[in-house]
Amino acid sequence: MSAELLALQDVHAYYGNIRALKGVSLTVGRGEIVTLIGGNGAGKTTTLRTVIGLVRALRGTVTFDGRRIDRVATHRIARLGIAQSPEGRRIFAPMTVLENLELGAFARTDREAIPQDLERVLALFPRLRDRLAQKGGTLSGGEQQMLAMGRALMAKPDMLLLDEPSMGLSPILVETIFDIIRNINQLGTTILLVEQNARMALRVAHRGYVIQTGRIVLQDAASALLRSDVVRKAYLGEK
Amino acid sequence: MSDSRSVRVIPAALLVTALLGYPFLDRWLQAQTVHAVTDAMIYVLLALGLNIVVGYAGMLDLGYAAFFAIGAYTMGLLNSPVLGSPLYGHVWSFWVVIWIAAAVSAGLGVVIGAPTLRVRGDYLAIITLAFGEIIPVAIRNMGDITIDVAGWKPVERLNLTGGENGVNPVGRPHLPFVNFDTDFIPWYFLILVIGALSLWAMNRMRDSRLGRAWMAIREDETAADCSGVNPVKTKLLAFALGASFSGFAGSFYAAKLQAITPGAFEFNVSIMLLCMVVLGGMGSLKGVILGGMLITLFDRILLSQMTFFIRWVGRSLGIGVLASVDLTLWRWFFFGLGLVIIMLIRPEGLMGRRVRPPAADVDEGEEALALVAAPPRPRAEALPAWLREATDPGRRPSGGPSVLEVRGLTRSFGGLVAVSDVELVIPAGGIIGLIGPNGAGKTTFFNLVTGLLRPDRGEIRLDGASLVGLRPHAIVGRGIARTFQSIRLFQNMSVLDNVLVGEHCRLHASVAGAVFRPPAVMAEEVRARGRAADLLAFVGLDAKAAEMAKNLAYGDQRRLEIARALATEPRLLLLDEPTAGMNPRETDTLTELIGLLRRELGLAVLLIEHHMEVVMGISDRITVLDYGTRIAEGTPAEIRQNAQVIEAYLGKGYEQELVAT
Numbered sequence: 001m002s003a004e005l006l007a008l009q010d011v012h013a014y015y016g017n018i019r020a021l022k023g024v025s026l027t028v029g030r031g032e033i034v035t036l037i038g039g040n041g042a043g044k045t046t047t048l049r050t051v052i053g054l055v056r057a058l059r060g061t062v063t064f065d066g067r068r069i070d071r072v073a074t075h076r077i078a079r080l081g082i083a084q085s086p087e088g089r090r091i092f093a094p095m096t097v098l099e100n101l102e103l104g105a106f107a108r109t110d111r112e113a114i115p116q117d118l119e120r121v122l123a124l125f126p127r128l129r130d131r132l133a134q135k136g137g138t139l140s141g142g143e144q145q146m147l148a149m150g151r152a153l154m155a156k157p158d159m160l161l162l163d164e165p166s167m168g169l170s171p172i173l174v175e176t177i178f179d180i181i182r183n184i185n186q187l188g189t190t191i192l193l194v195e196q197n198a199r200m201a202l203r204v205a206h207r208g209y210v211i212q213t214g215r216i217v218l219q220d221a222a223s224a225l226l227r228s229d230v231v232r233k234a235y236l237g238e239k
Numbered sequence: 240m241s242d243s244r245s246v247r248v249i250p251a252a253l254l255v256t257a258l259l260g261y262p263f264l265d266r267w268l269q270a271q272t273v274h275a276v277t278d279a280m281i282y283v284l285l286a287l288g289l290n291i292v293v294g295y296a297g298m299l300d301l302g303y304a305a306f307f308a309i310g311a312y313t314m315g316l317l318n319s320p321v322l323g324s325p326l327y328g329h330v331w332s333f334w335v336v337i338w339i340a341a342a343v344s345a346g347l348g349v350v351i352g353a354p355t356l357r358v359r360g361d362y363l364a365i366i367t368l369a370f371g372e373i374i375p376v377a378i379r380n381m382g383d384i385t386i387d388v389a390g391w392k393p394v395e396r397l398n399l400t401g402g403e404n405g406v407n408p409v410g411r412p413h414l415p416f417v418n419f420d421t422d423f424i425p426w427y428f429l430i431l432v433i434g435a436l437s438l439w440a441m442n443r444m445r446d447s448r449l450g451r452a453w454m455a456i457r458e459d460e461t462a463a464d465c466s467g468v469n470p471v472k473t474k475l476l477a478f479a480l481g482a483s484f485s486g487f488a489g490s491f492y493a494a495k496l497q498a499i500t501p502g503a504f505e506f507n508v509s510i511m512l513l514c515m516v517v518l519g520g521m522g523s524l525k526g527v528i529l530g531g532m533l534i535t536l537f538d539r540i541l542l543s544q545m546t547f548f549i550r551w552v553g554r555s556l557g558i559g560v561l562a563s564v565d566l567t568l569w570r571w572f573f574f575g576l577g578l579v580i581i582m583l584i585r586p587e588g589l590m591g592r593r594v595r596p597p598a599a600d601v602d603e604g605e606e607a608l609a610l611v612a613a614p615p616r617p618r619a620e621a622l623p624a625w626l627r628e629a630t631d632p633g634r635r636p637s638g639g640p641s642v643l644e645v646r647g648l649t650r651s652f653g654g655l656v657a658v659s660d661v662e663l664v665i666p667a668g669g670i671i672g673l674i675g676p677n678g679a680g681k682t683t684f685f686n687l688v689t690g691l692l693r694p695d696r697g698e699i700r701l702d703g704a705s706l707v708g709l710r711p712h713a714i715v716g717r718g719i720a721r722t723f724q725s726i727r728l729f730q731n732m733s734v735l736d737n738v739l740v741g742e743h744c745r746l747h748a749s750v751a752g753a754v755f756r757p758p759a760v761m762a763e764e765v766r767a768r769g770r771a772a773d774l775l776a777f778v779g780l781d782a783k784a785a786e787m788a789k790n791l792a793y794g795d796q797r798r799l800e801i802a803r804a805l806a807t808e809p810r811l812l813l814l815d816e817p818t819a820g821m822n823p824r825e826t827d828t829l830t831e832l833i834g835l836l837r838r839e840l841g842l843a844v845l846l847i848e849h850h851m852e853v854v855m856g857i858s859d860r861i862t863v864l865d866y867g868t869r870i871a872e873g874t875p876a877e878i879r880q881n882a883q884v885i886e887a888y889l890g891k892g893y894e895q896e897l898v899a900t
Contacts, residue, residue, distance in 0.1 A: 038795060039822045039826075040820065040821070040822065041792055041793065054416060077512055113571030137309075139678075140676070140678020140679075141677035141678060142676070142677040142678070143677070164820075167366070167675070167819060167820060167847065168724070168816060168819050169677060169849065170674075170675070170676045170677055170849055170891050171888065171889050172676070172850065172887070172888055172889060173676065173677060175890045176890075196820060196821075196822065205503050210344040224457040234822075234823075234824070235822065235823065236823060
């Protein structure tokens with residue numbers, strides 16, 4: 001057991017035909033919330049996709065819990081304890097909320113612990129409890145976001161990757177979602193959070209990285225980044 | 240200039256020489272391939288017609304051979320001495336029938352097209368498949384029709400198609416000094432002329448208002464509808480025109496072969512034609528010609544020659560298996576294998592446009608600059624003058640001070656009321672914000688106003704005229720344009736073409752206009768291109784006009800969608816979360832752009848947005864929806880303090896947020 005749960009070392013990767021990552025190095029310590037902020041096309045989503053093996057690193061290494069995972073198949077990475085809540089809320093629309101959640105636990109071997117975790121997820125997202133029998137596709141945007149996160153948590157991951165959880169959500173739901181992120185973390189899950197909403201992300205995170213054109217250009221404690229001039233200008237929209 | 244000209248002219252001249260000289264070379268060599276090549280050209284013409292339906296308009300047609308049959312049987316019916324039909328007294332000339340055949344096929348194209356308009360993809364394919372089966376069966380059974388009503392026989396033994404035996408002979412064309420009876424060379428030149436004219440027409444259609452409409456429908460029917468393209472008309476035209484070319488091909492085929500039987504038009508012919516289009520590259524005229532030639536000549540010449548060769552080898556070496564082999568029996572095996580290989584290696588077809596651009600590196604200098612410096616600000620001077628004129632409020636019919644008036648609007652899905660008794664008024668030149676929790680019915684409201692959904696109850700009036708019941712493209716024509724929450728561009732069309740599709744409803748070129756290009760159409764097209772270029776310059780995309788829309792960066796795609804909406808010359812613009820996924824700088828620029836449009840054009844805007852600094856900063860008034868009902872309406876300042884809105888939408892933390900910024 002090392003203190004670093006996830007480590008990317010000099011990762012280069014293509015996204016489609018674009019060289020999206022040009023030597024990204026970052027670490028996420030056990031129990032931390034780390035956020036990765038940056039503009040459109042800076043390489044945020046590609047970084048997450050590289051971690052779960054949907055994009056292959058051309059160079060560099062990805063280590064999870066001390067073990068190289070940059071050549072491991074995506075479904076095996078999922079079994080190692082990394083779960084992702086994808087951008088755009090990719091839920092299974094024709095299936096019920098309960099079925100969606102159960103699918104999140106698909107790869108688990110400790111079947112007897114699943115009902116207990118379902119309880120835990122429903123406690124985090126009380127709205128989902130009201131909608132267990134409803135089809136996923138009929139949920140509102142915010143509820144779908146919750147379902148995507150809940151499904152990821154059902155895998156009982158050591159680490160949760162969140163891609164733009166606040167996108168397209170109303171202000172009140174954005175607040176709720178970030179409260180939940182904090183809760184999940186306090187219950188022991190390590191989180192790597194990718195966000196456009198840099199202010200909210202930096203408020204909830206312990207540390208942050210700023211990515212620009214495929215390179216990490218800045219890294220610091222989240223509170224320090226919130227005060228940094230570059231971040232305030234480029235990502236917080238302050239004049 | 241002269242260099243690039245000669246580069247184009249020389250291969251063309253070589254090609255023409257080769258096409259003209261080929262039959263004589265063939266005769267001199269005694270190769271006797273003209274017959275097969277002529278047949279190949281018939282299939283190429285068919286494949287080109289199918290390409291309009293499948294490649295341009297994106298509708299999978301599995302029964303295209305039916306139109307081929309209809310063309311052939313029209314020729315058979317009207318130009319054969321054997322059919323004892325009471326419908327006509329004499330045999331009609333080939334030169335007349337070939338046009339009738341095209342018209343009959345086009346008409347049936349509309350008939351088969353009409354019921355399939357509401358379906359897409361798999362369902363459309365199944366319907367066309369059924370149509371492809373119906374026609375040969377009908378032909379088989381129409382050789383001997385007797386109507387017997389209790390002994391009264393108004394029709395007795397009417398022979399329309401020759402039944403299973405088919406029609407034999409079919410009359411040949413007649414021209415002075417040309418021998419169509421025993422020589423294949425005149426047939427070759429005739430199909431060459433028909434093919435060349437068809438190709439010329441198709442080429443011009445593709446590069447016209449109509450061609451763009453087809454491709455827009457193929458890329459995204461809903462977005463096309465909401466950009467002013469009438470999907471019903473556009474799809475029917477694709478069916479009719481595609482079918483008319485097979486009418487030519489079919490009638491030519493019947494006359495050349497001198498005999499037709501129902502077996503020549505069955506399902507496998509439809510599939511073979513589809514293979515030609517897919518193999519060559521859907522949507523590419525050159526590709527379809529190549530695919531058609533390859534498949535037919537492989538079938539007609541290569542397989543039999545190979546069979547002779549292998550048998551000869553077998554006999555020479557005394558290998559019995561080889562000596563009796565017949566490769567022509569394996570033709571479908573080779574088609575299938577070839578298609579699998581091509582799809583694995585080049586899924587876009589032999590000549591299809593490469594989907595992927597070459598590997599690229601983000602221009603670091605440019606992007607770094609974009610991050611530090613602000614993106615280009617929209618400038619009022621860059622607004623095209625024609626757009627000012629077109630959207631000038633003084634020139635519009637005025638139904639009072641308001642542009643849009645919505646009253647009592649209600650729509651439910653099943654038991655769920657998505658929009659309930661909503662009222663909303665947009666004054667001329669006003670910017671109205673529409674906010675509310677996720678799932679409150681905002682997008683449903685947009686879909687009702689733009690005609691994608693029909694209201695159960697309520698009124699929607701633009702300048703006093705009701706919009707209820709109008710199709711989306713008609714509403715665009717009246718002056719409402721929209722963008723989508725999840726960007727919906729025509730991905731595989733150029734940036735310029737995306738804007739040109741937006742102009743569709745303001746242009747008038749017809750099919751004939753597109754083909755013959757009279758001065759008025761030419762002028763219109765030049766003006767349209769100029770306007771599209773103006774709009775791209777205005778949103779800062781002029782340098783990317785030739786790129787595929789899907790290769791644009793996210794922020795650029797959002798701006799292109801707005802340019803496309805502006806191209807429809809709207810009076811009211813509906814923007815559905817235009818700044819979603821944008822960074823603060825891009826958001827700023829877009830906010831400025833919206834303000835500019837209102838200030839300079841008097842454009843009214845209805846804005847769904849979750850970025851409160853945008854909505855609060857730019858809206859004159861805000862309407863708040865929750866569970867489909869309007870819970871508040873007022874100025875931004877009023878909304879910000881409305882307890883109900885804070886409870887349902889803004890959240891308690893919102894005020895702290897405001898303080899922080």
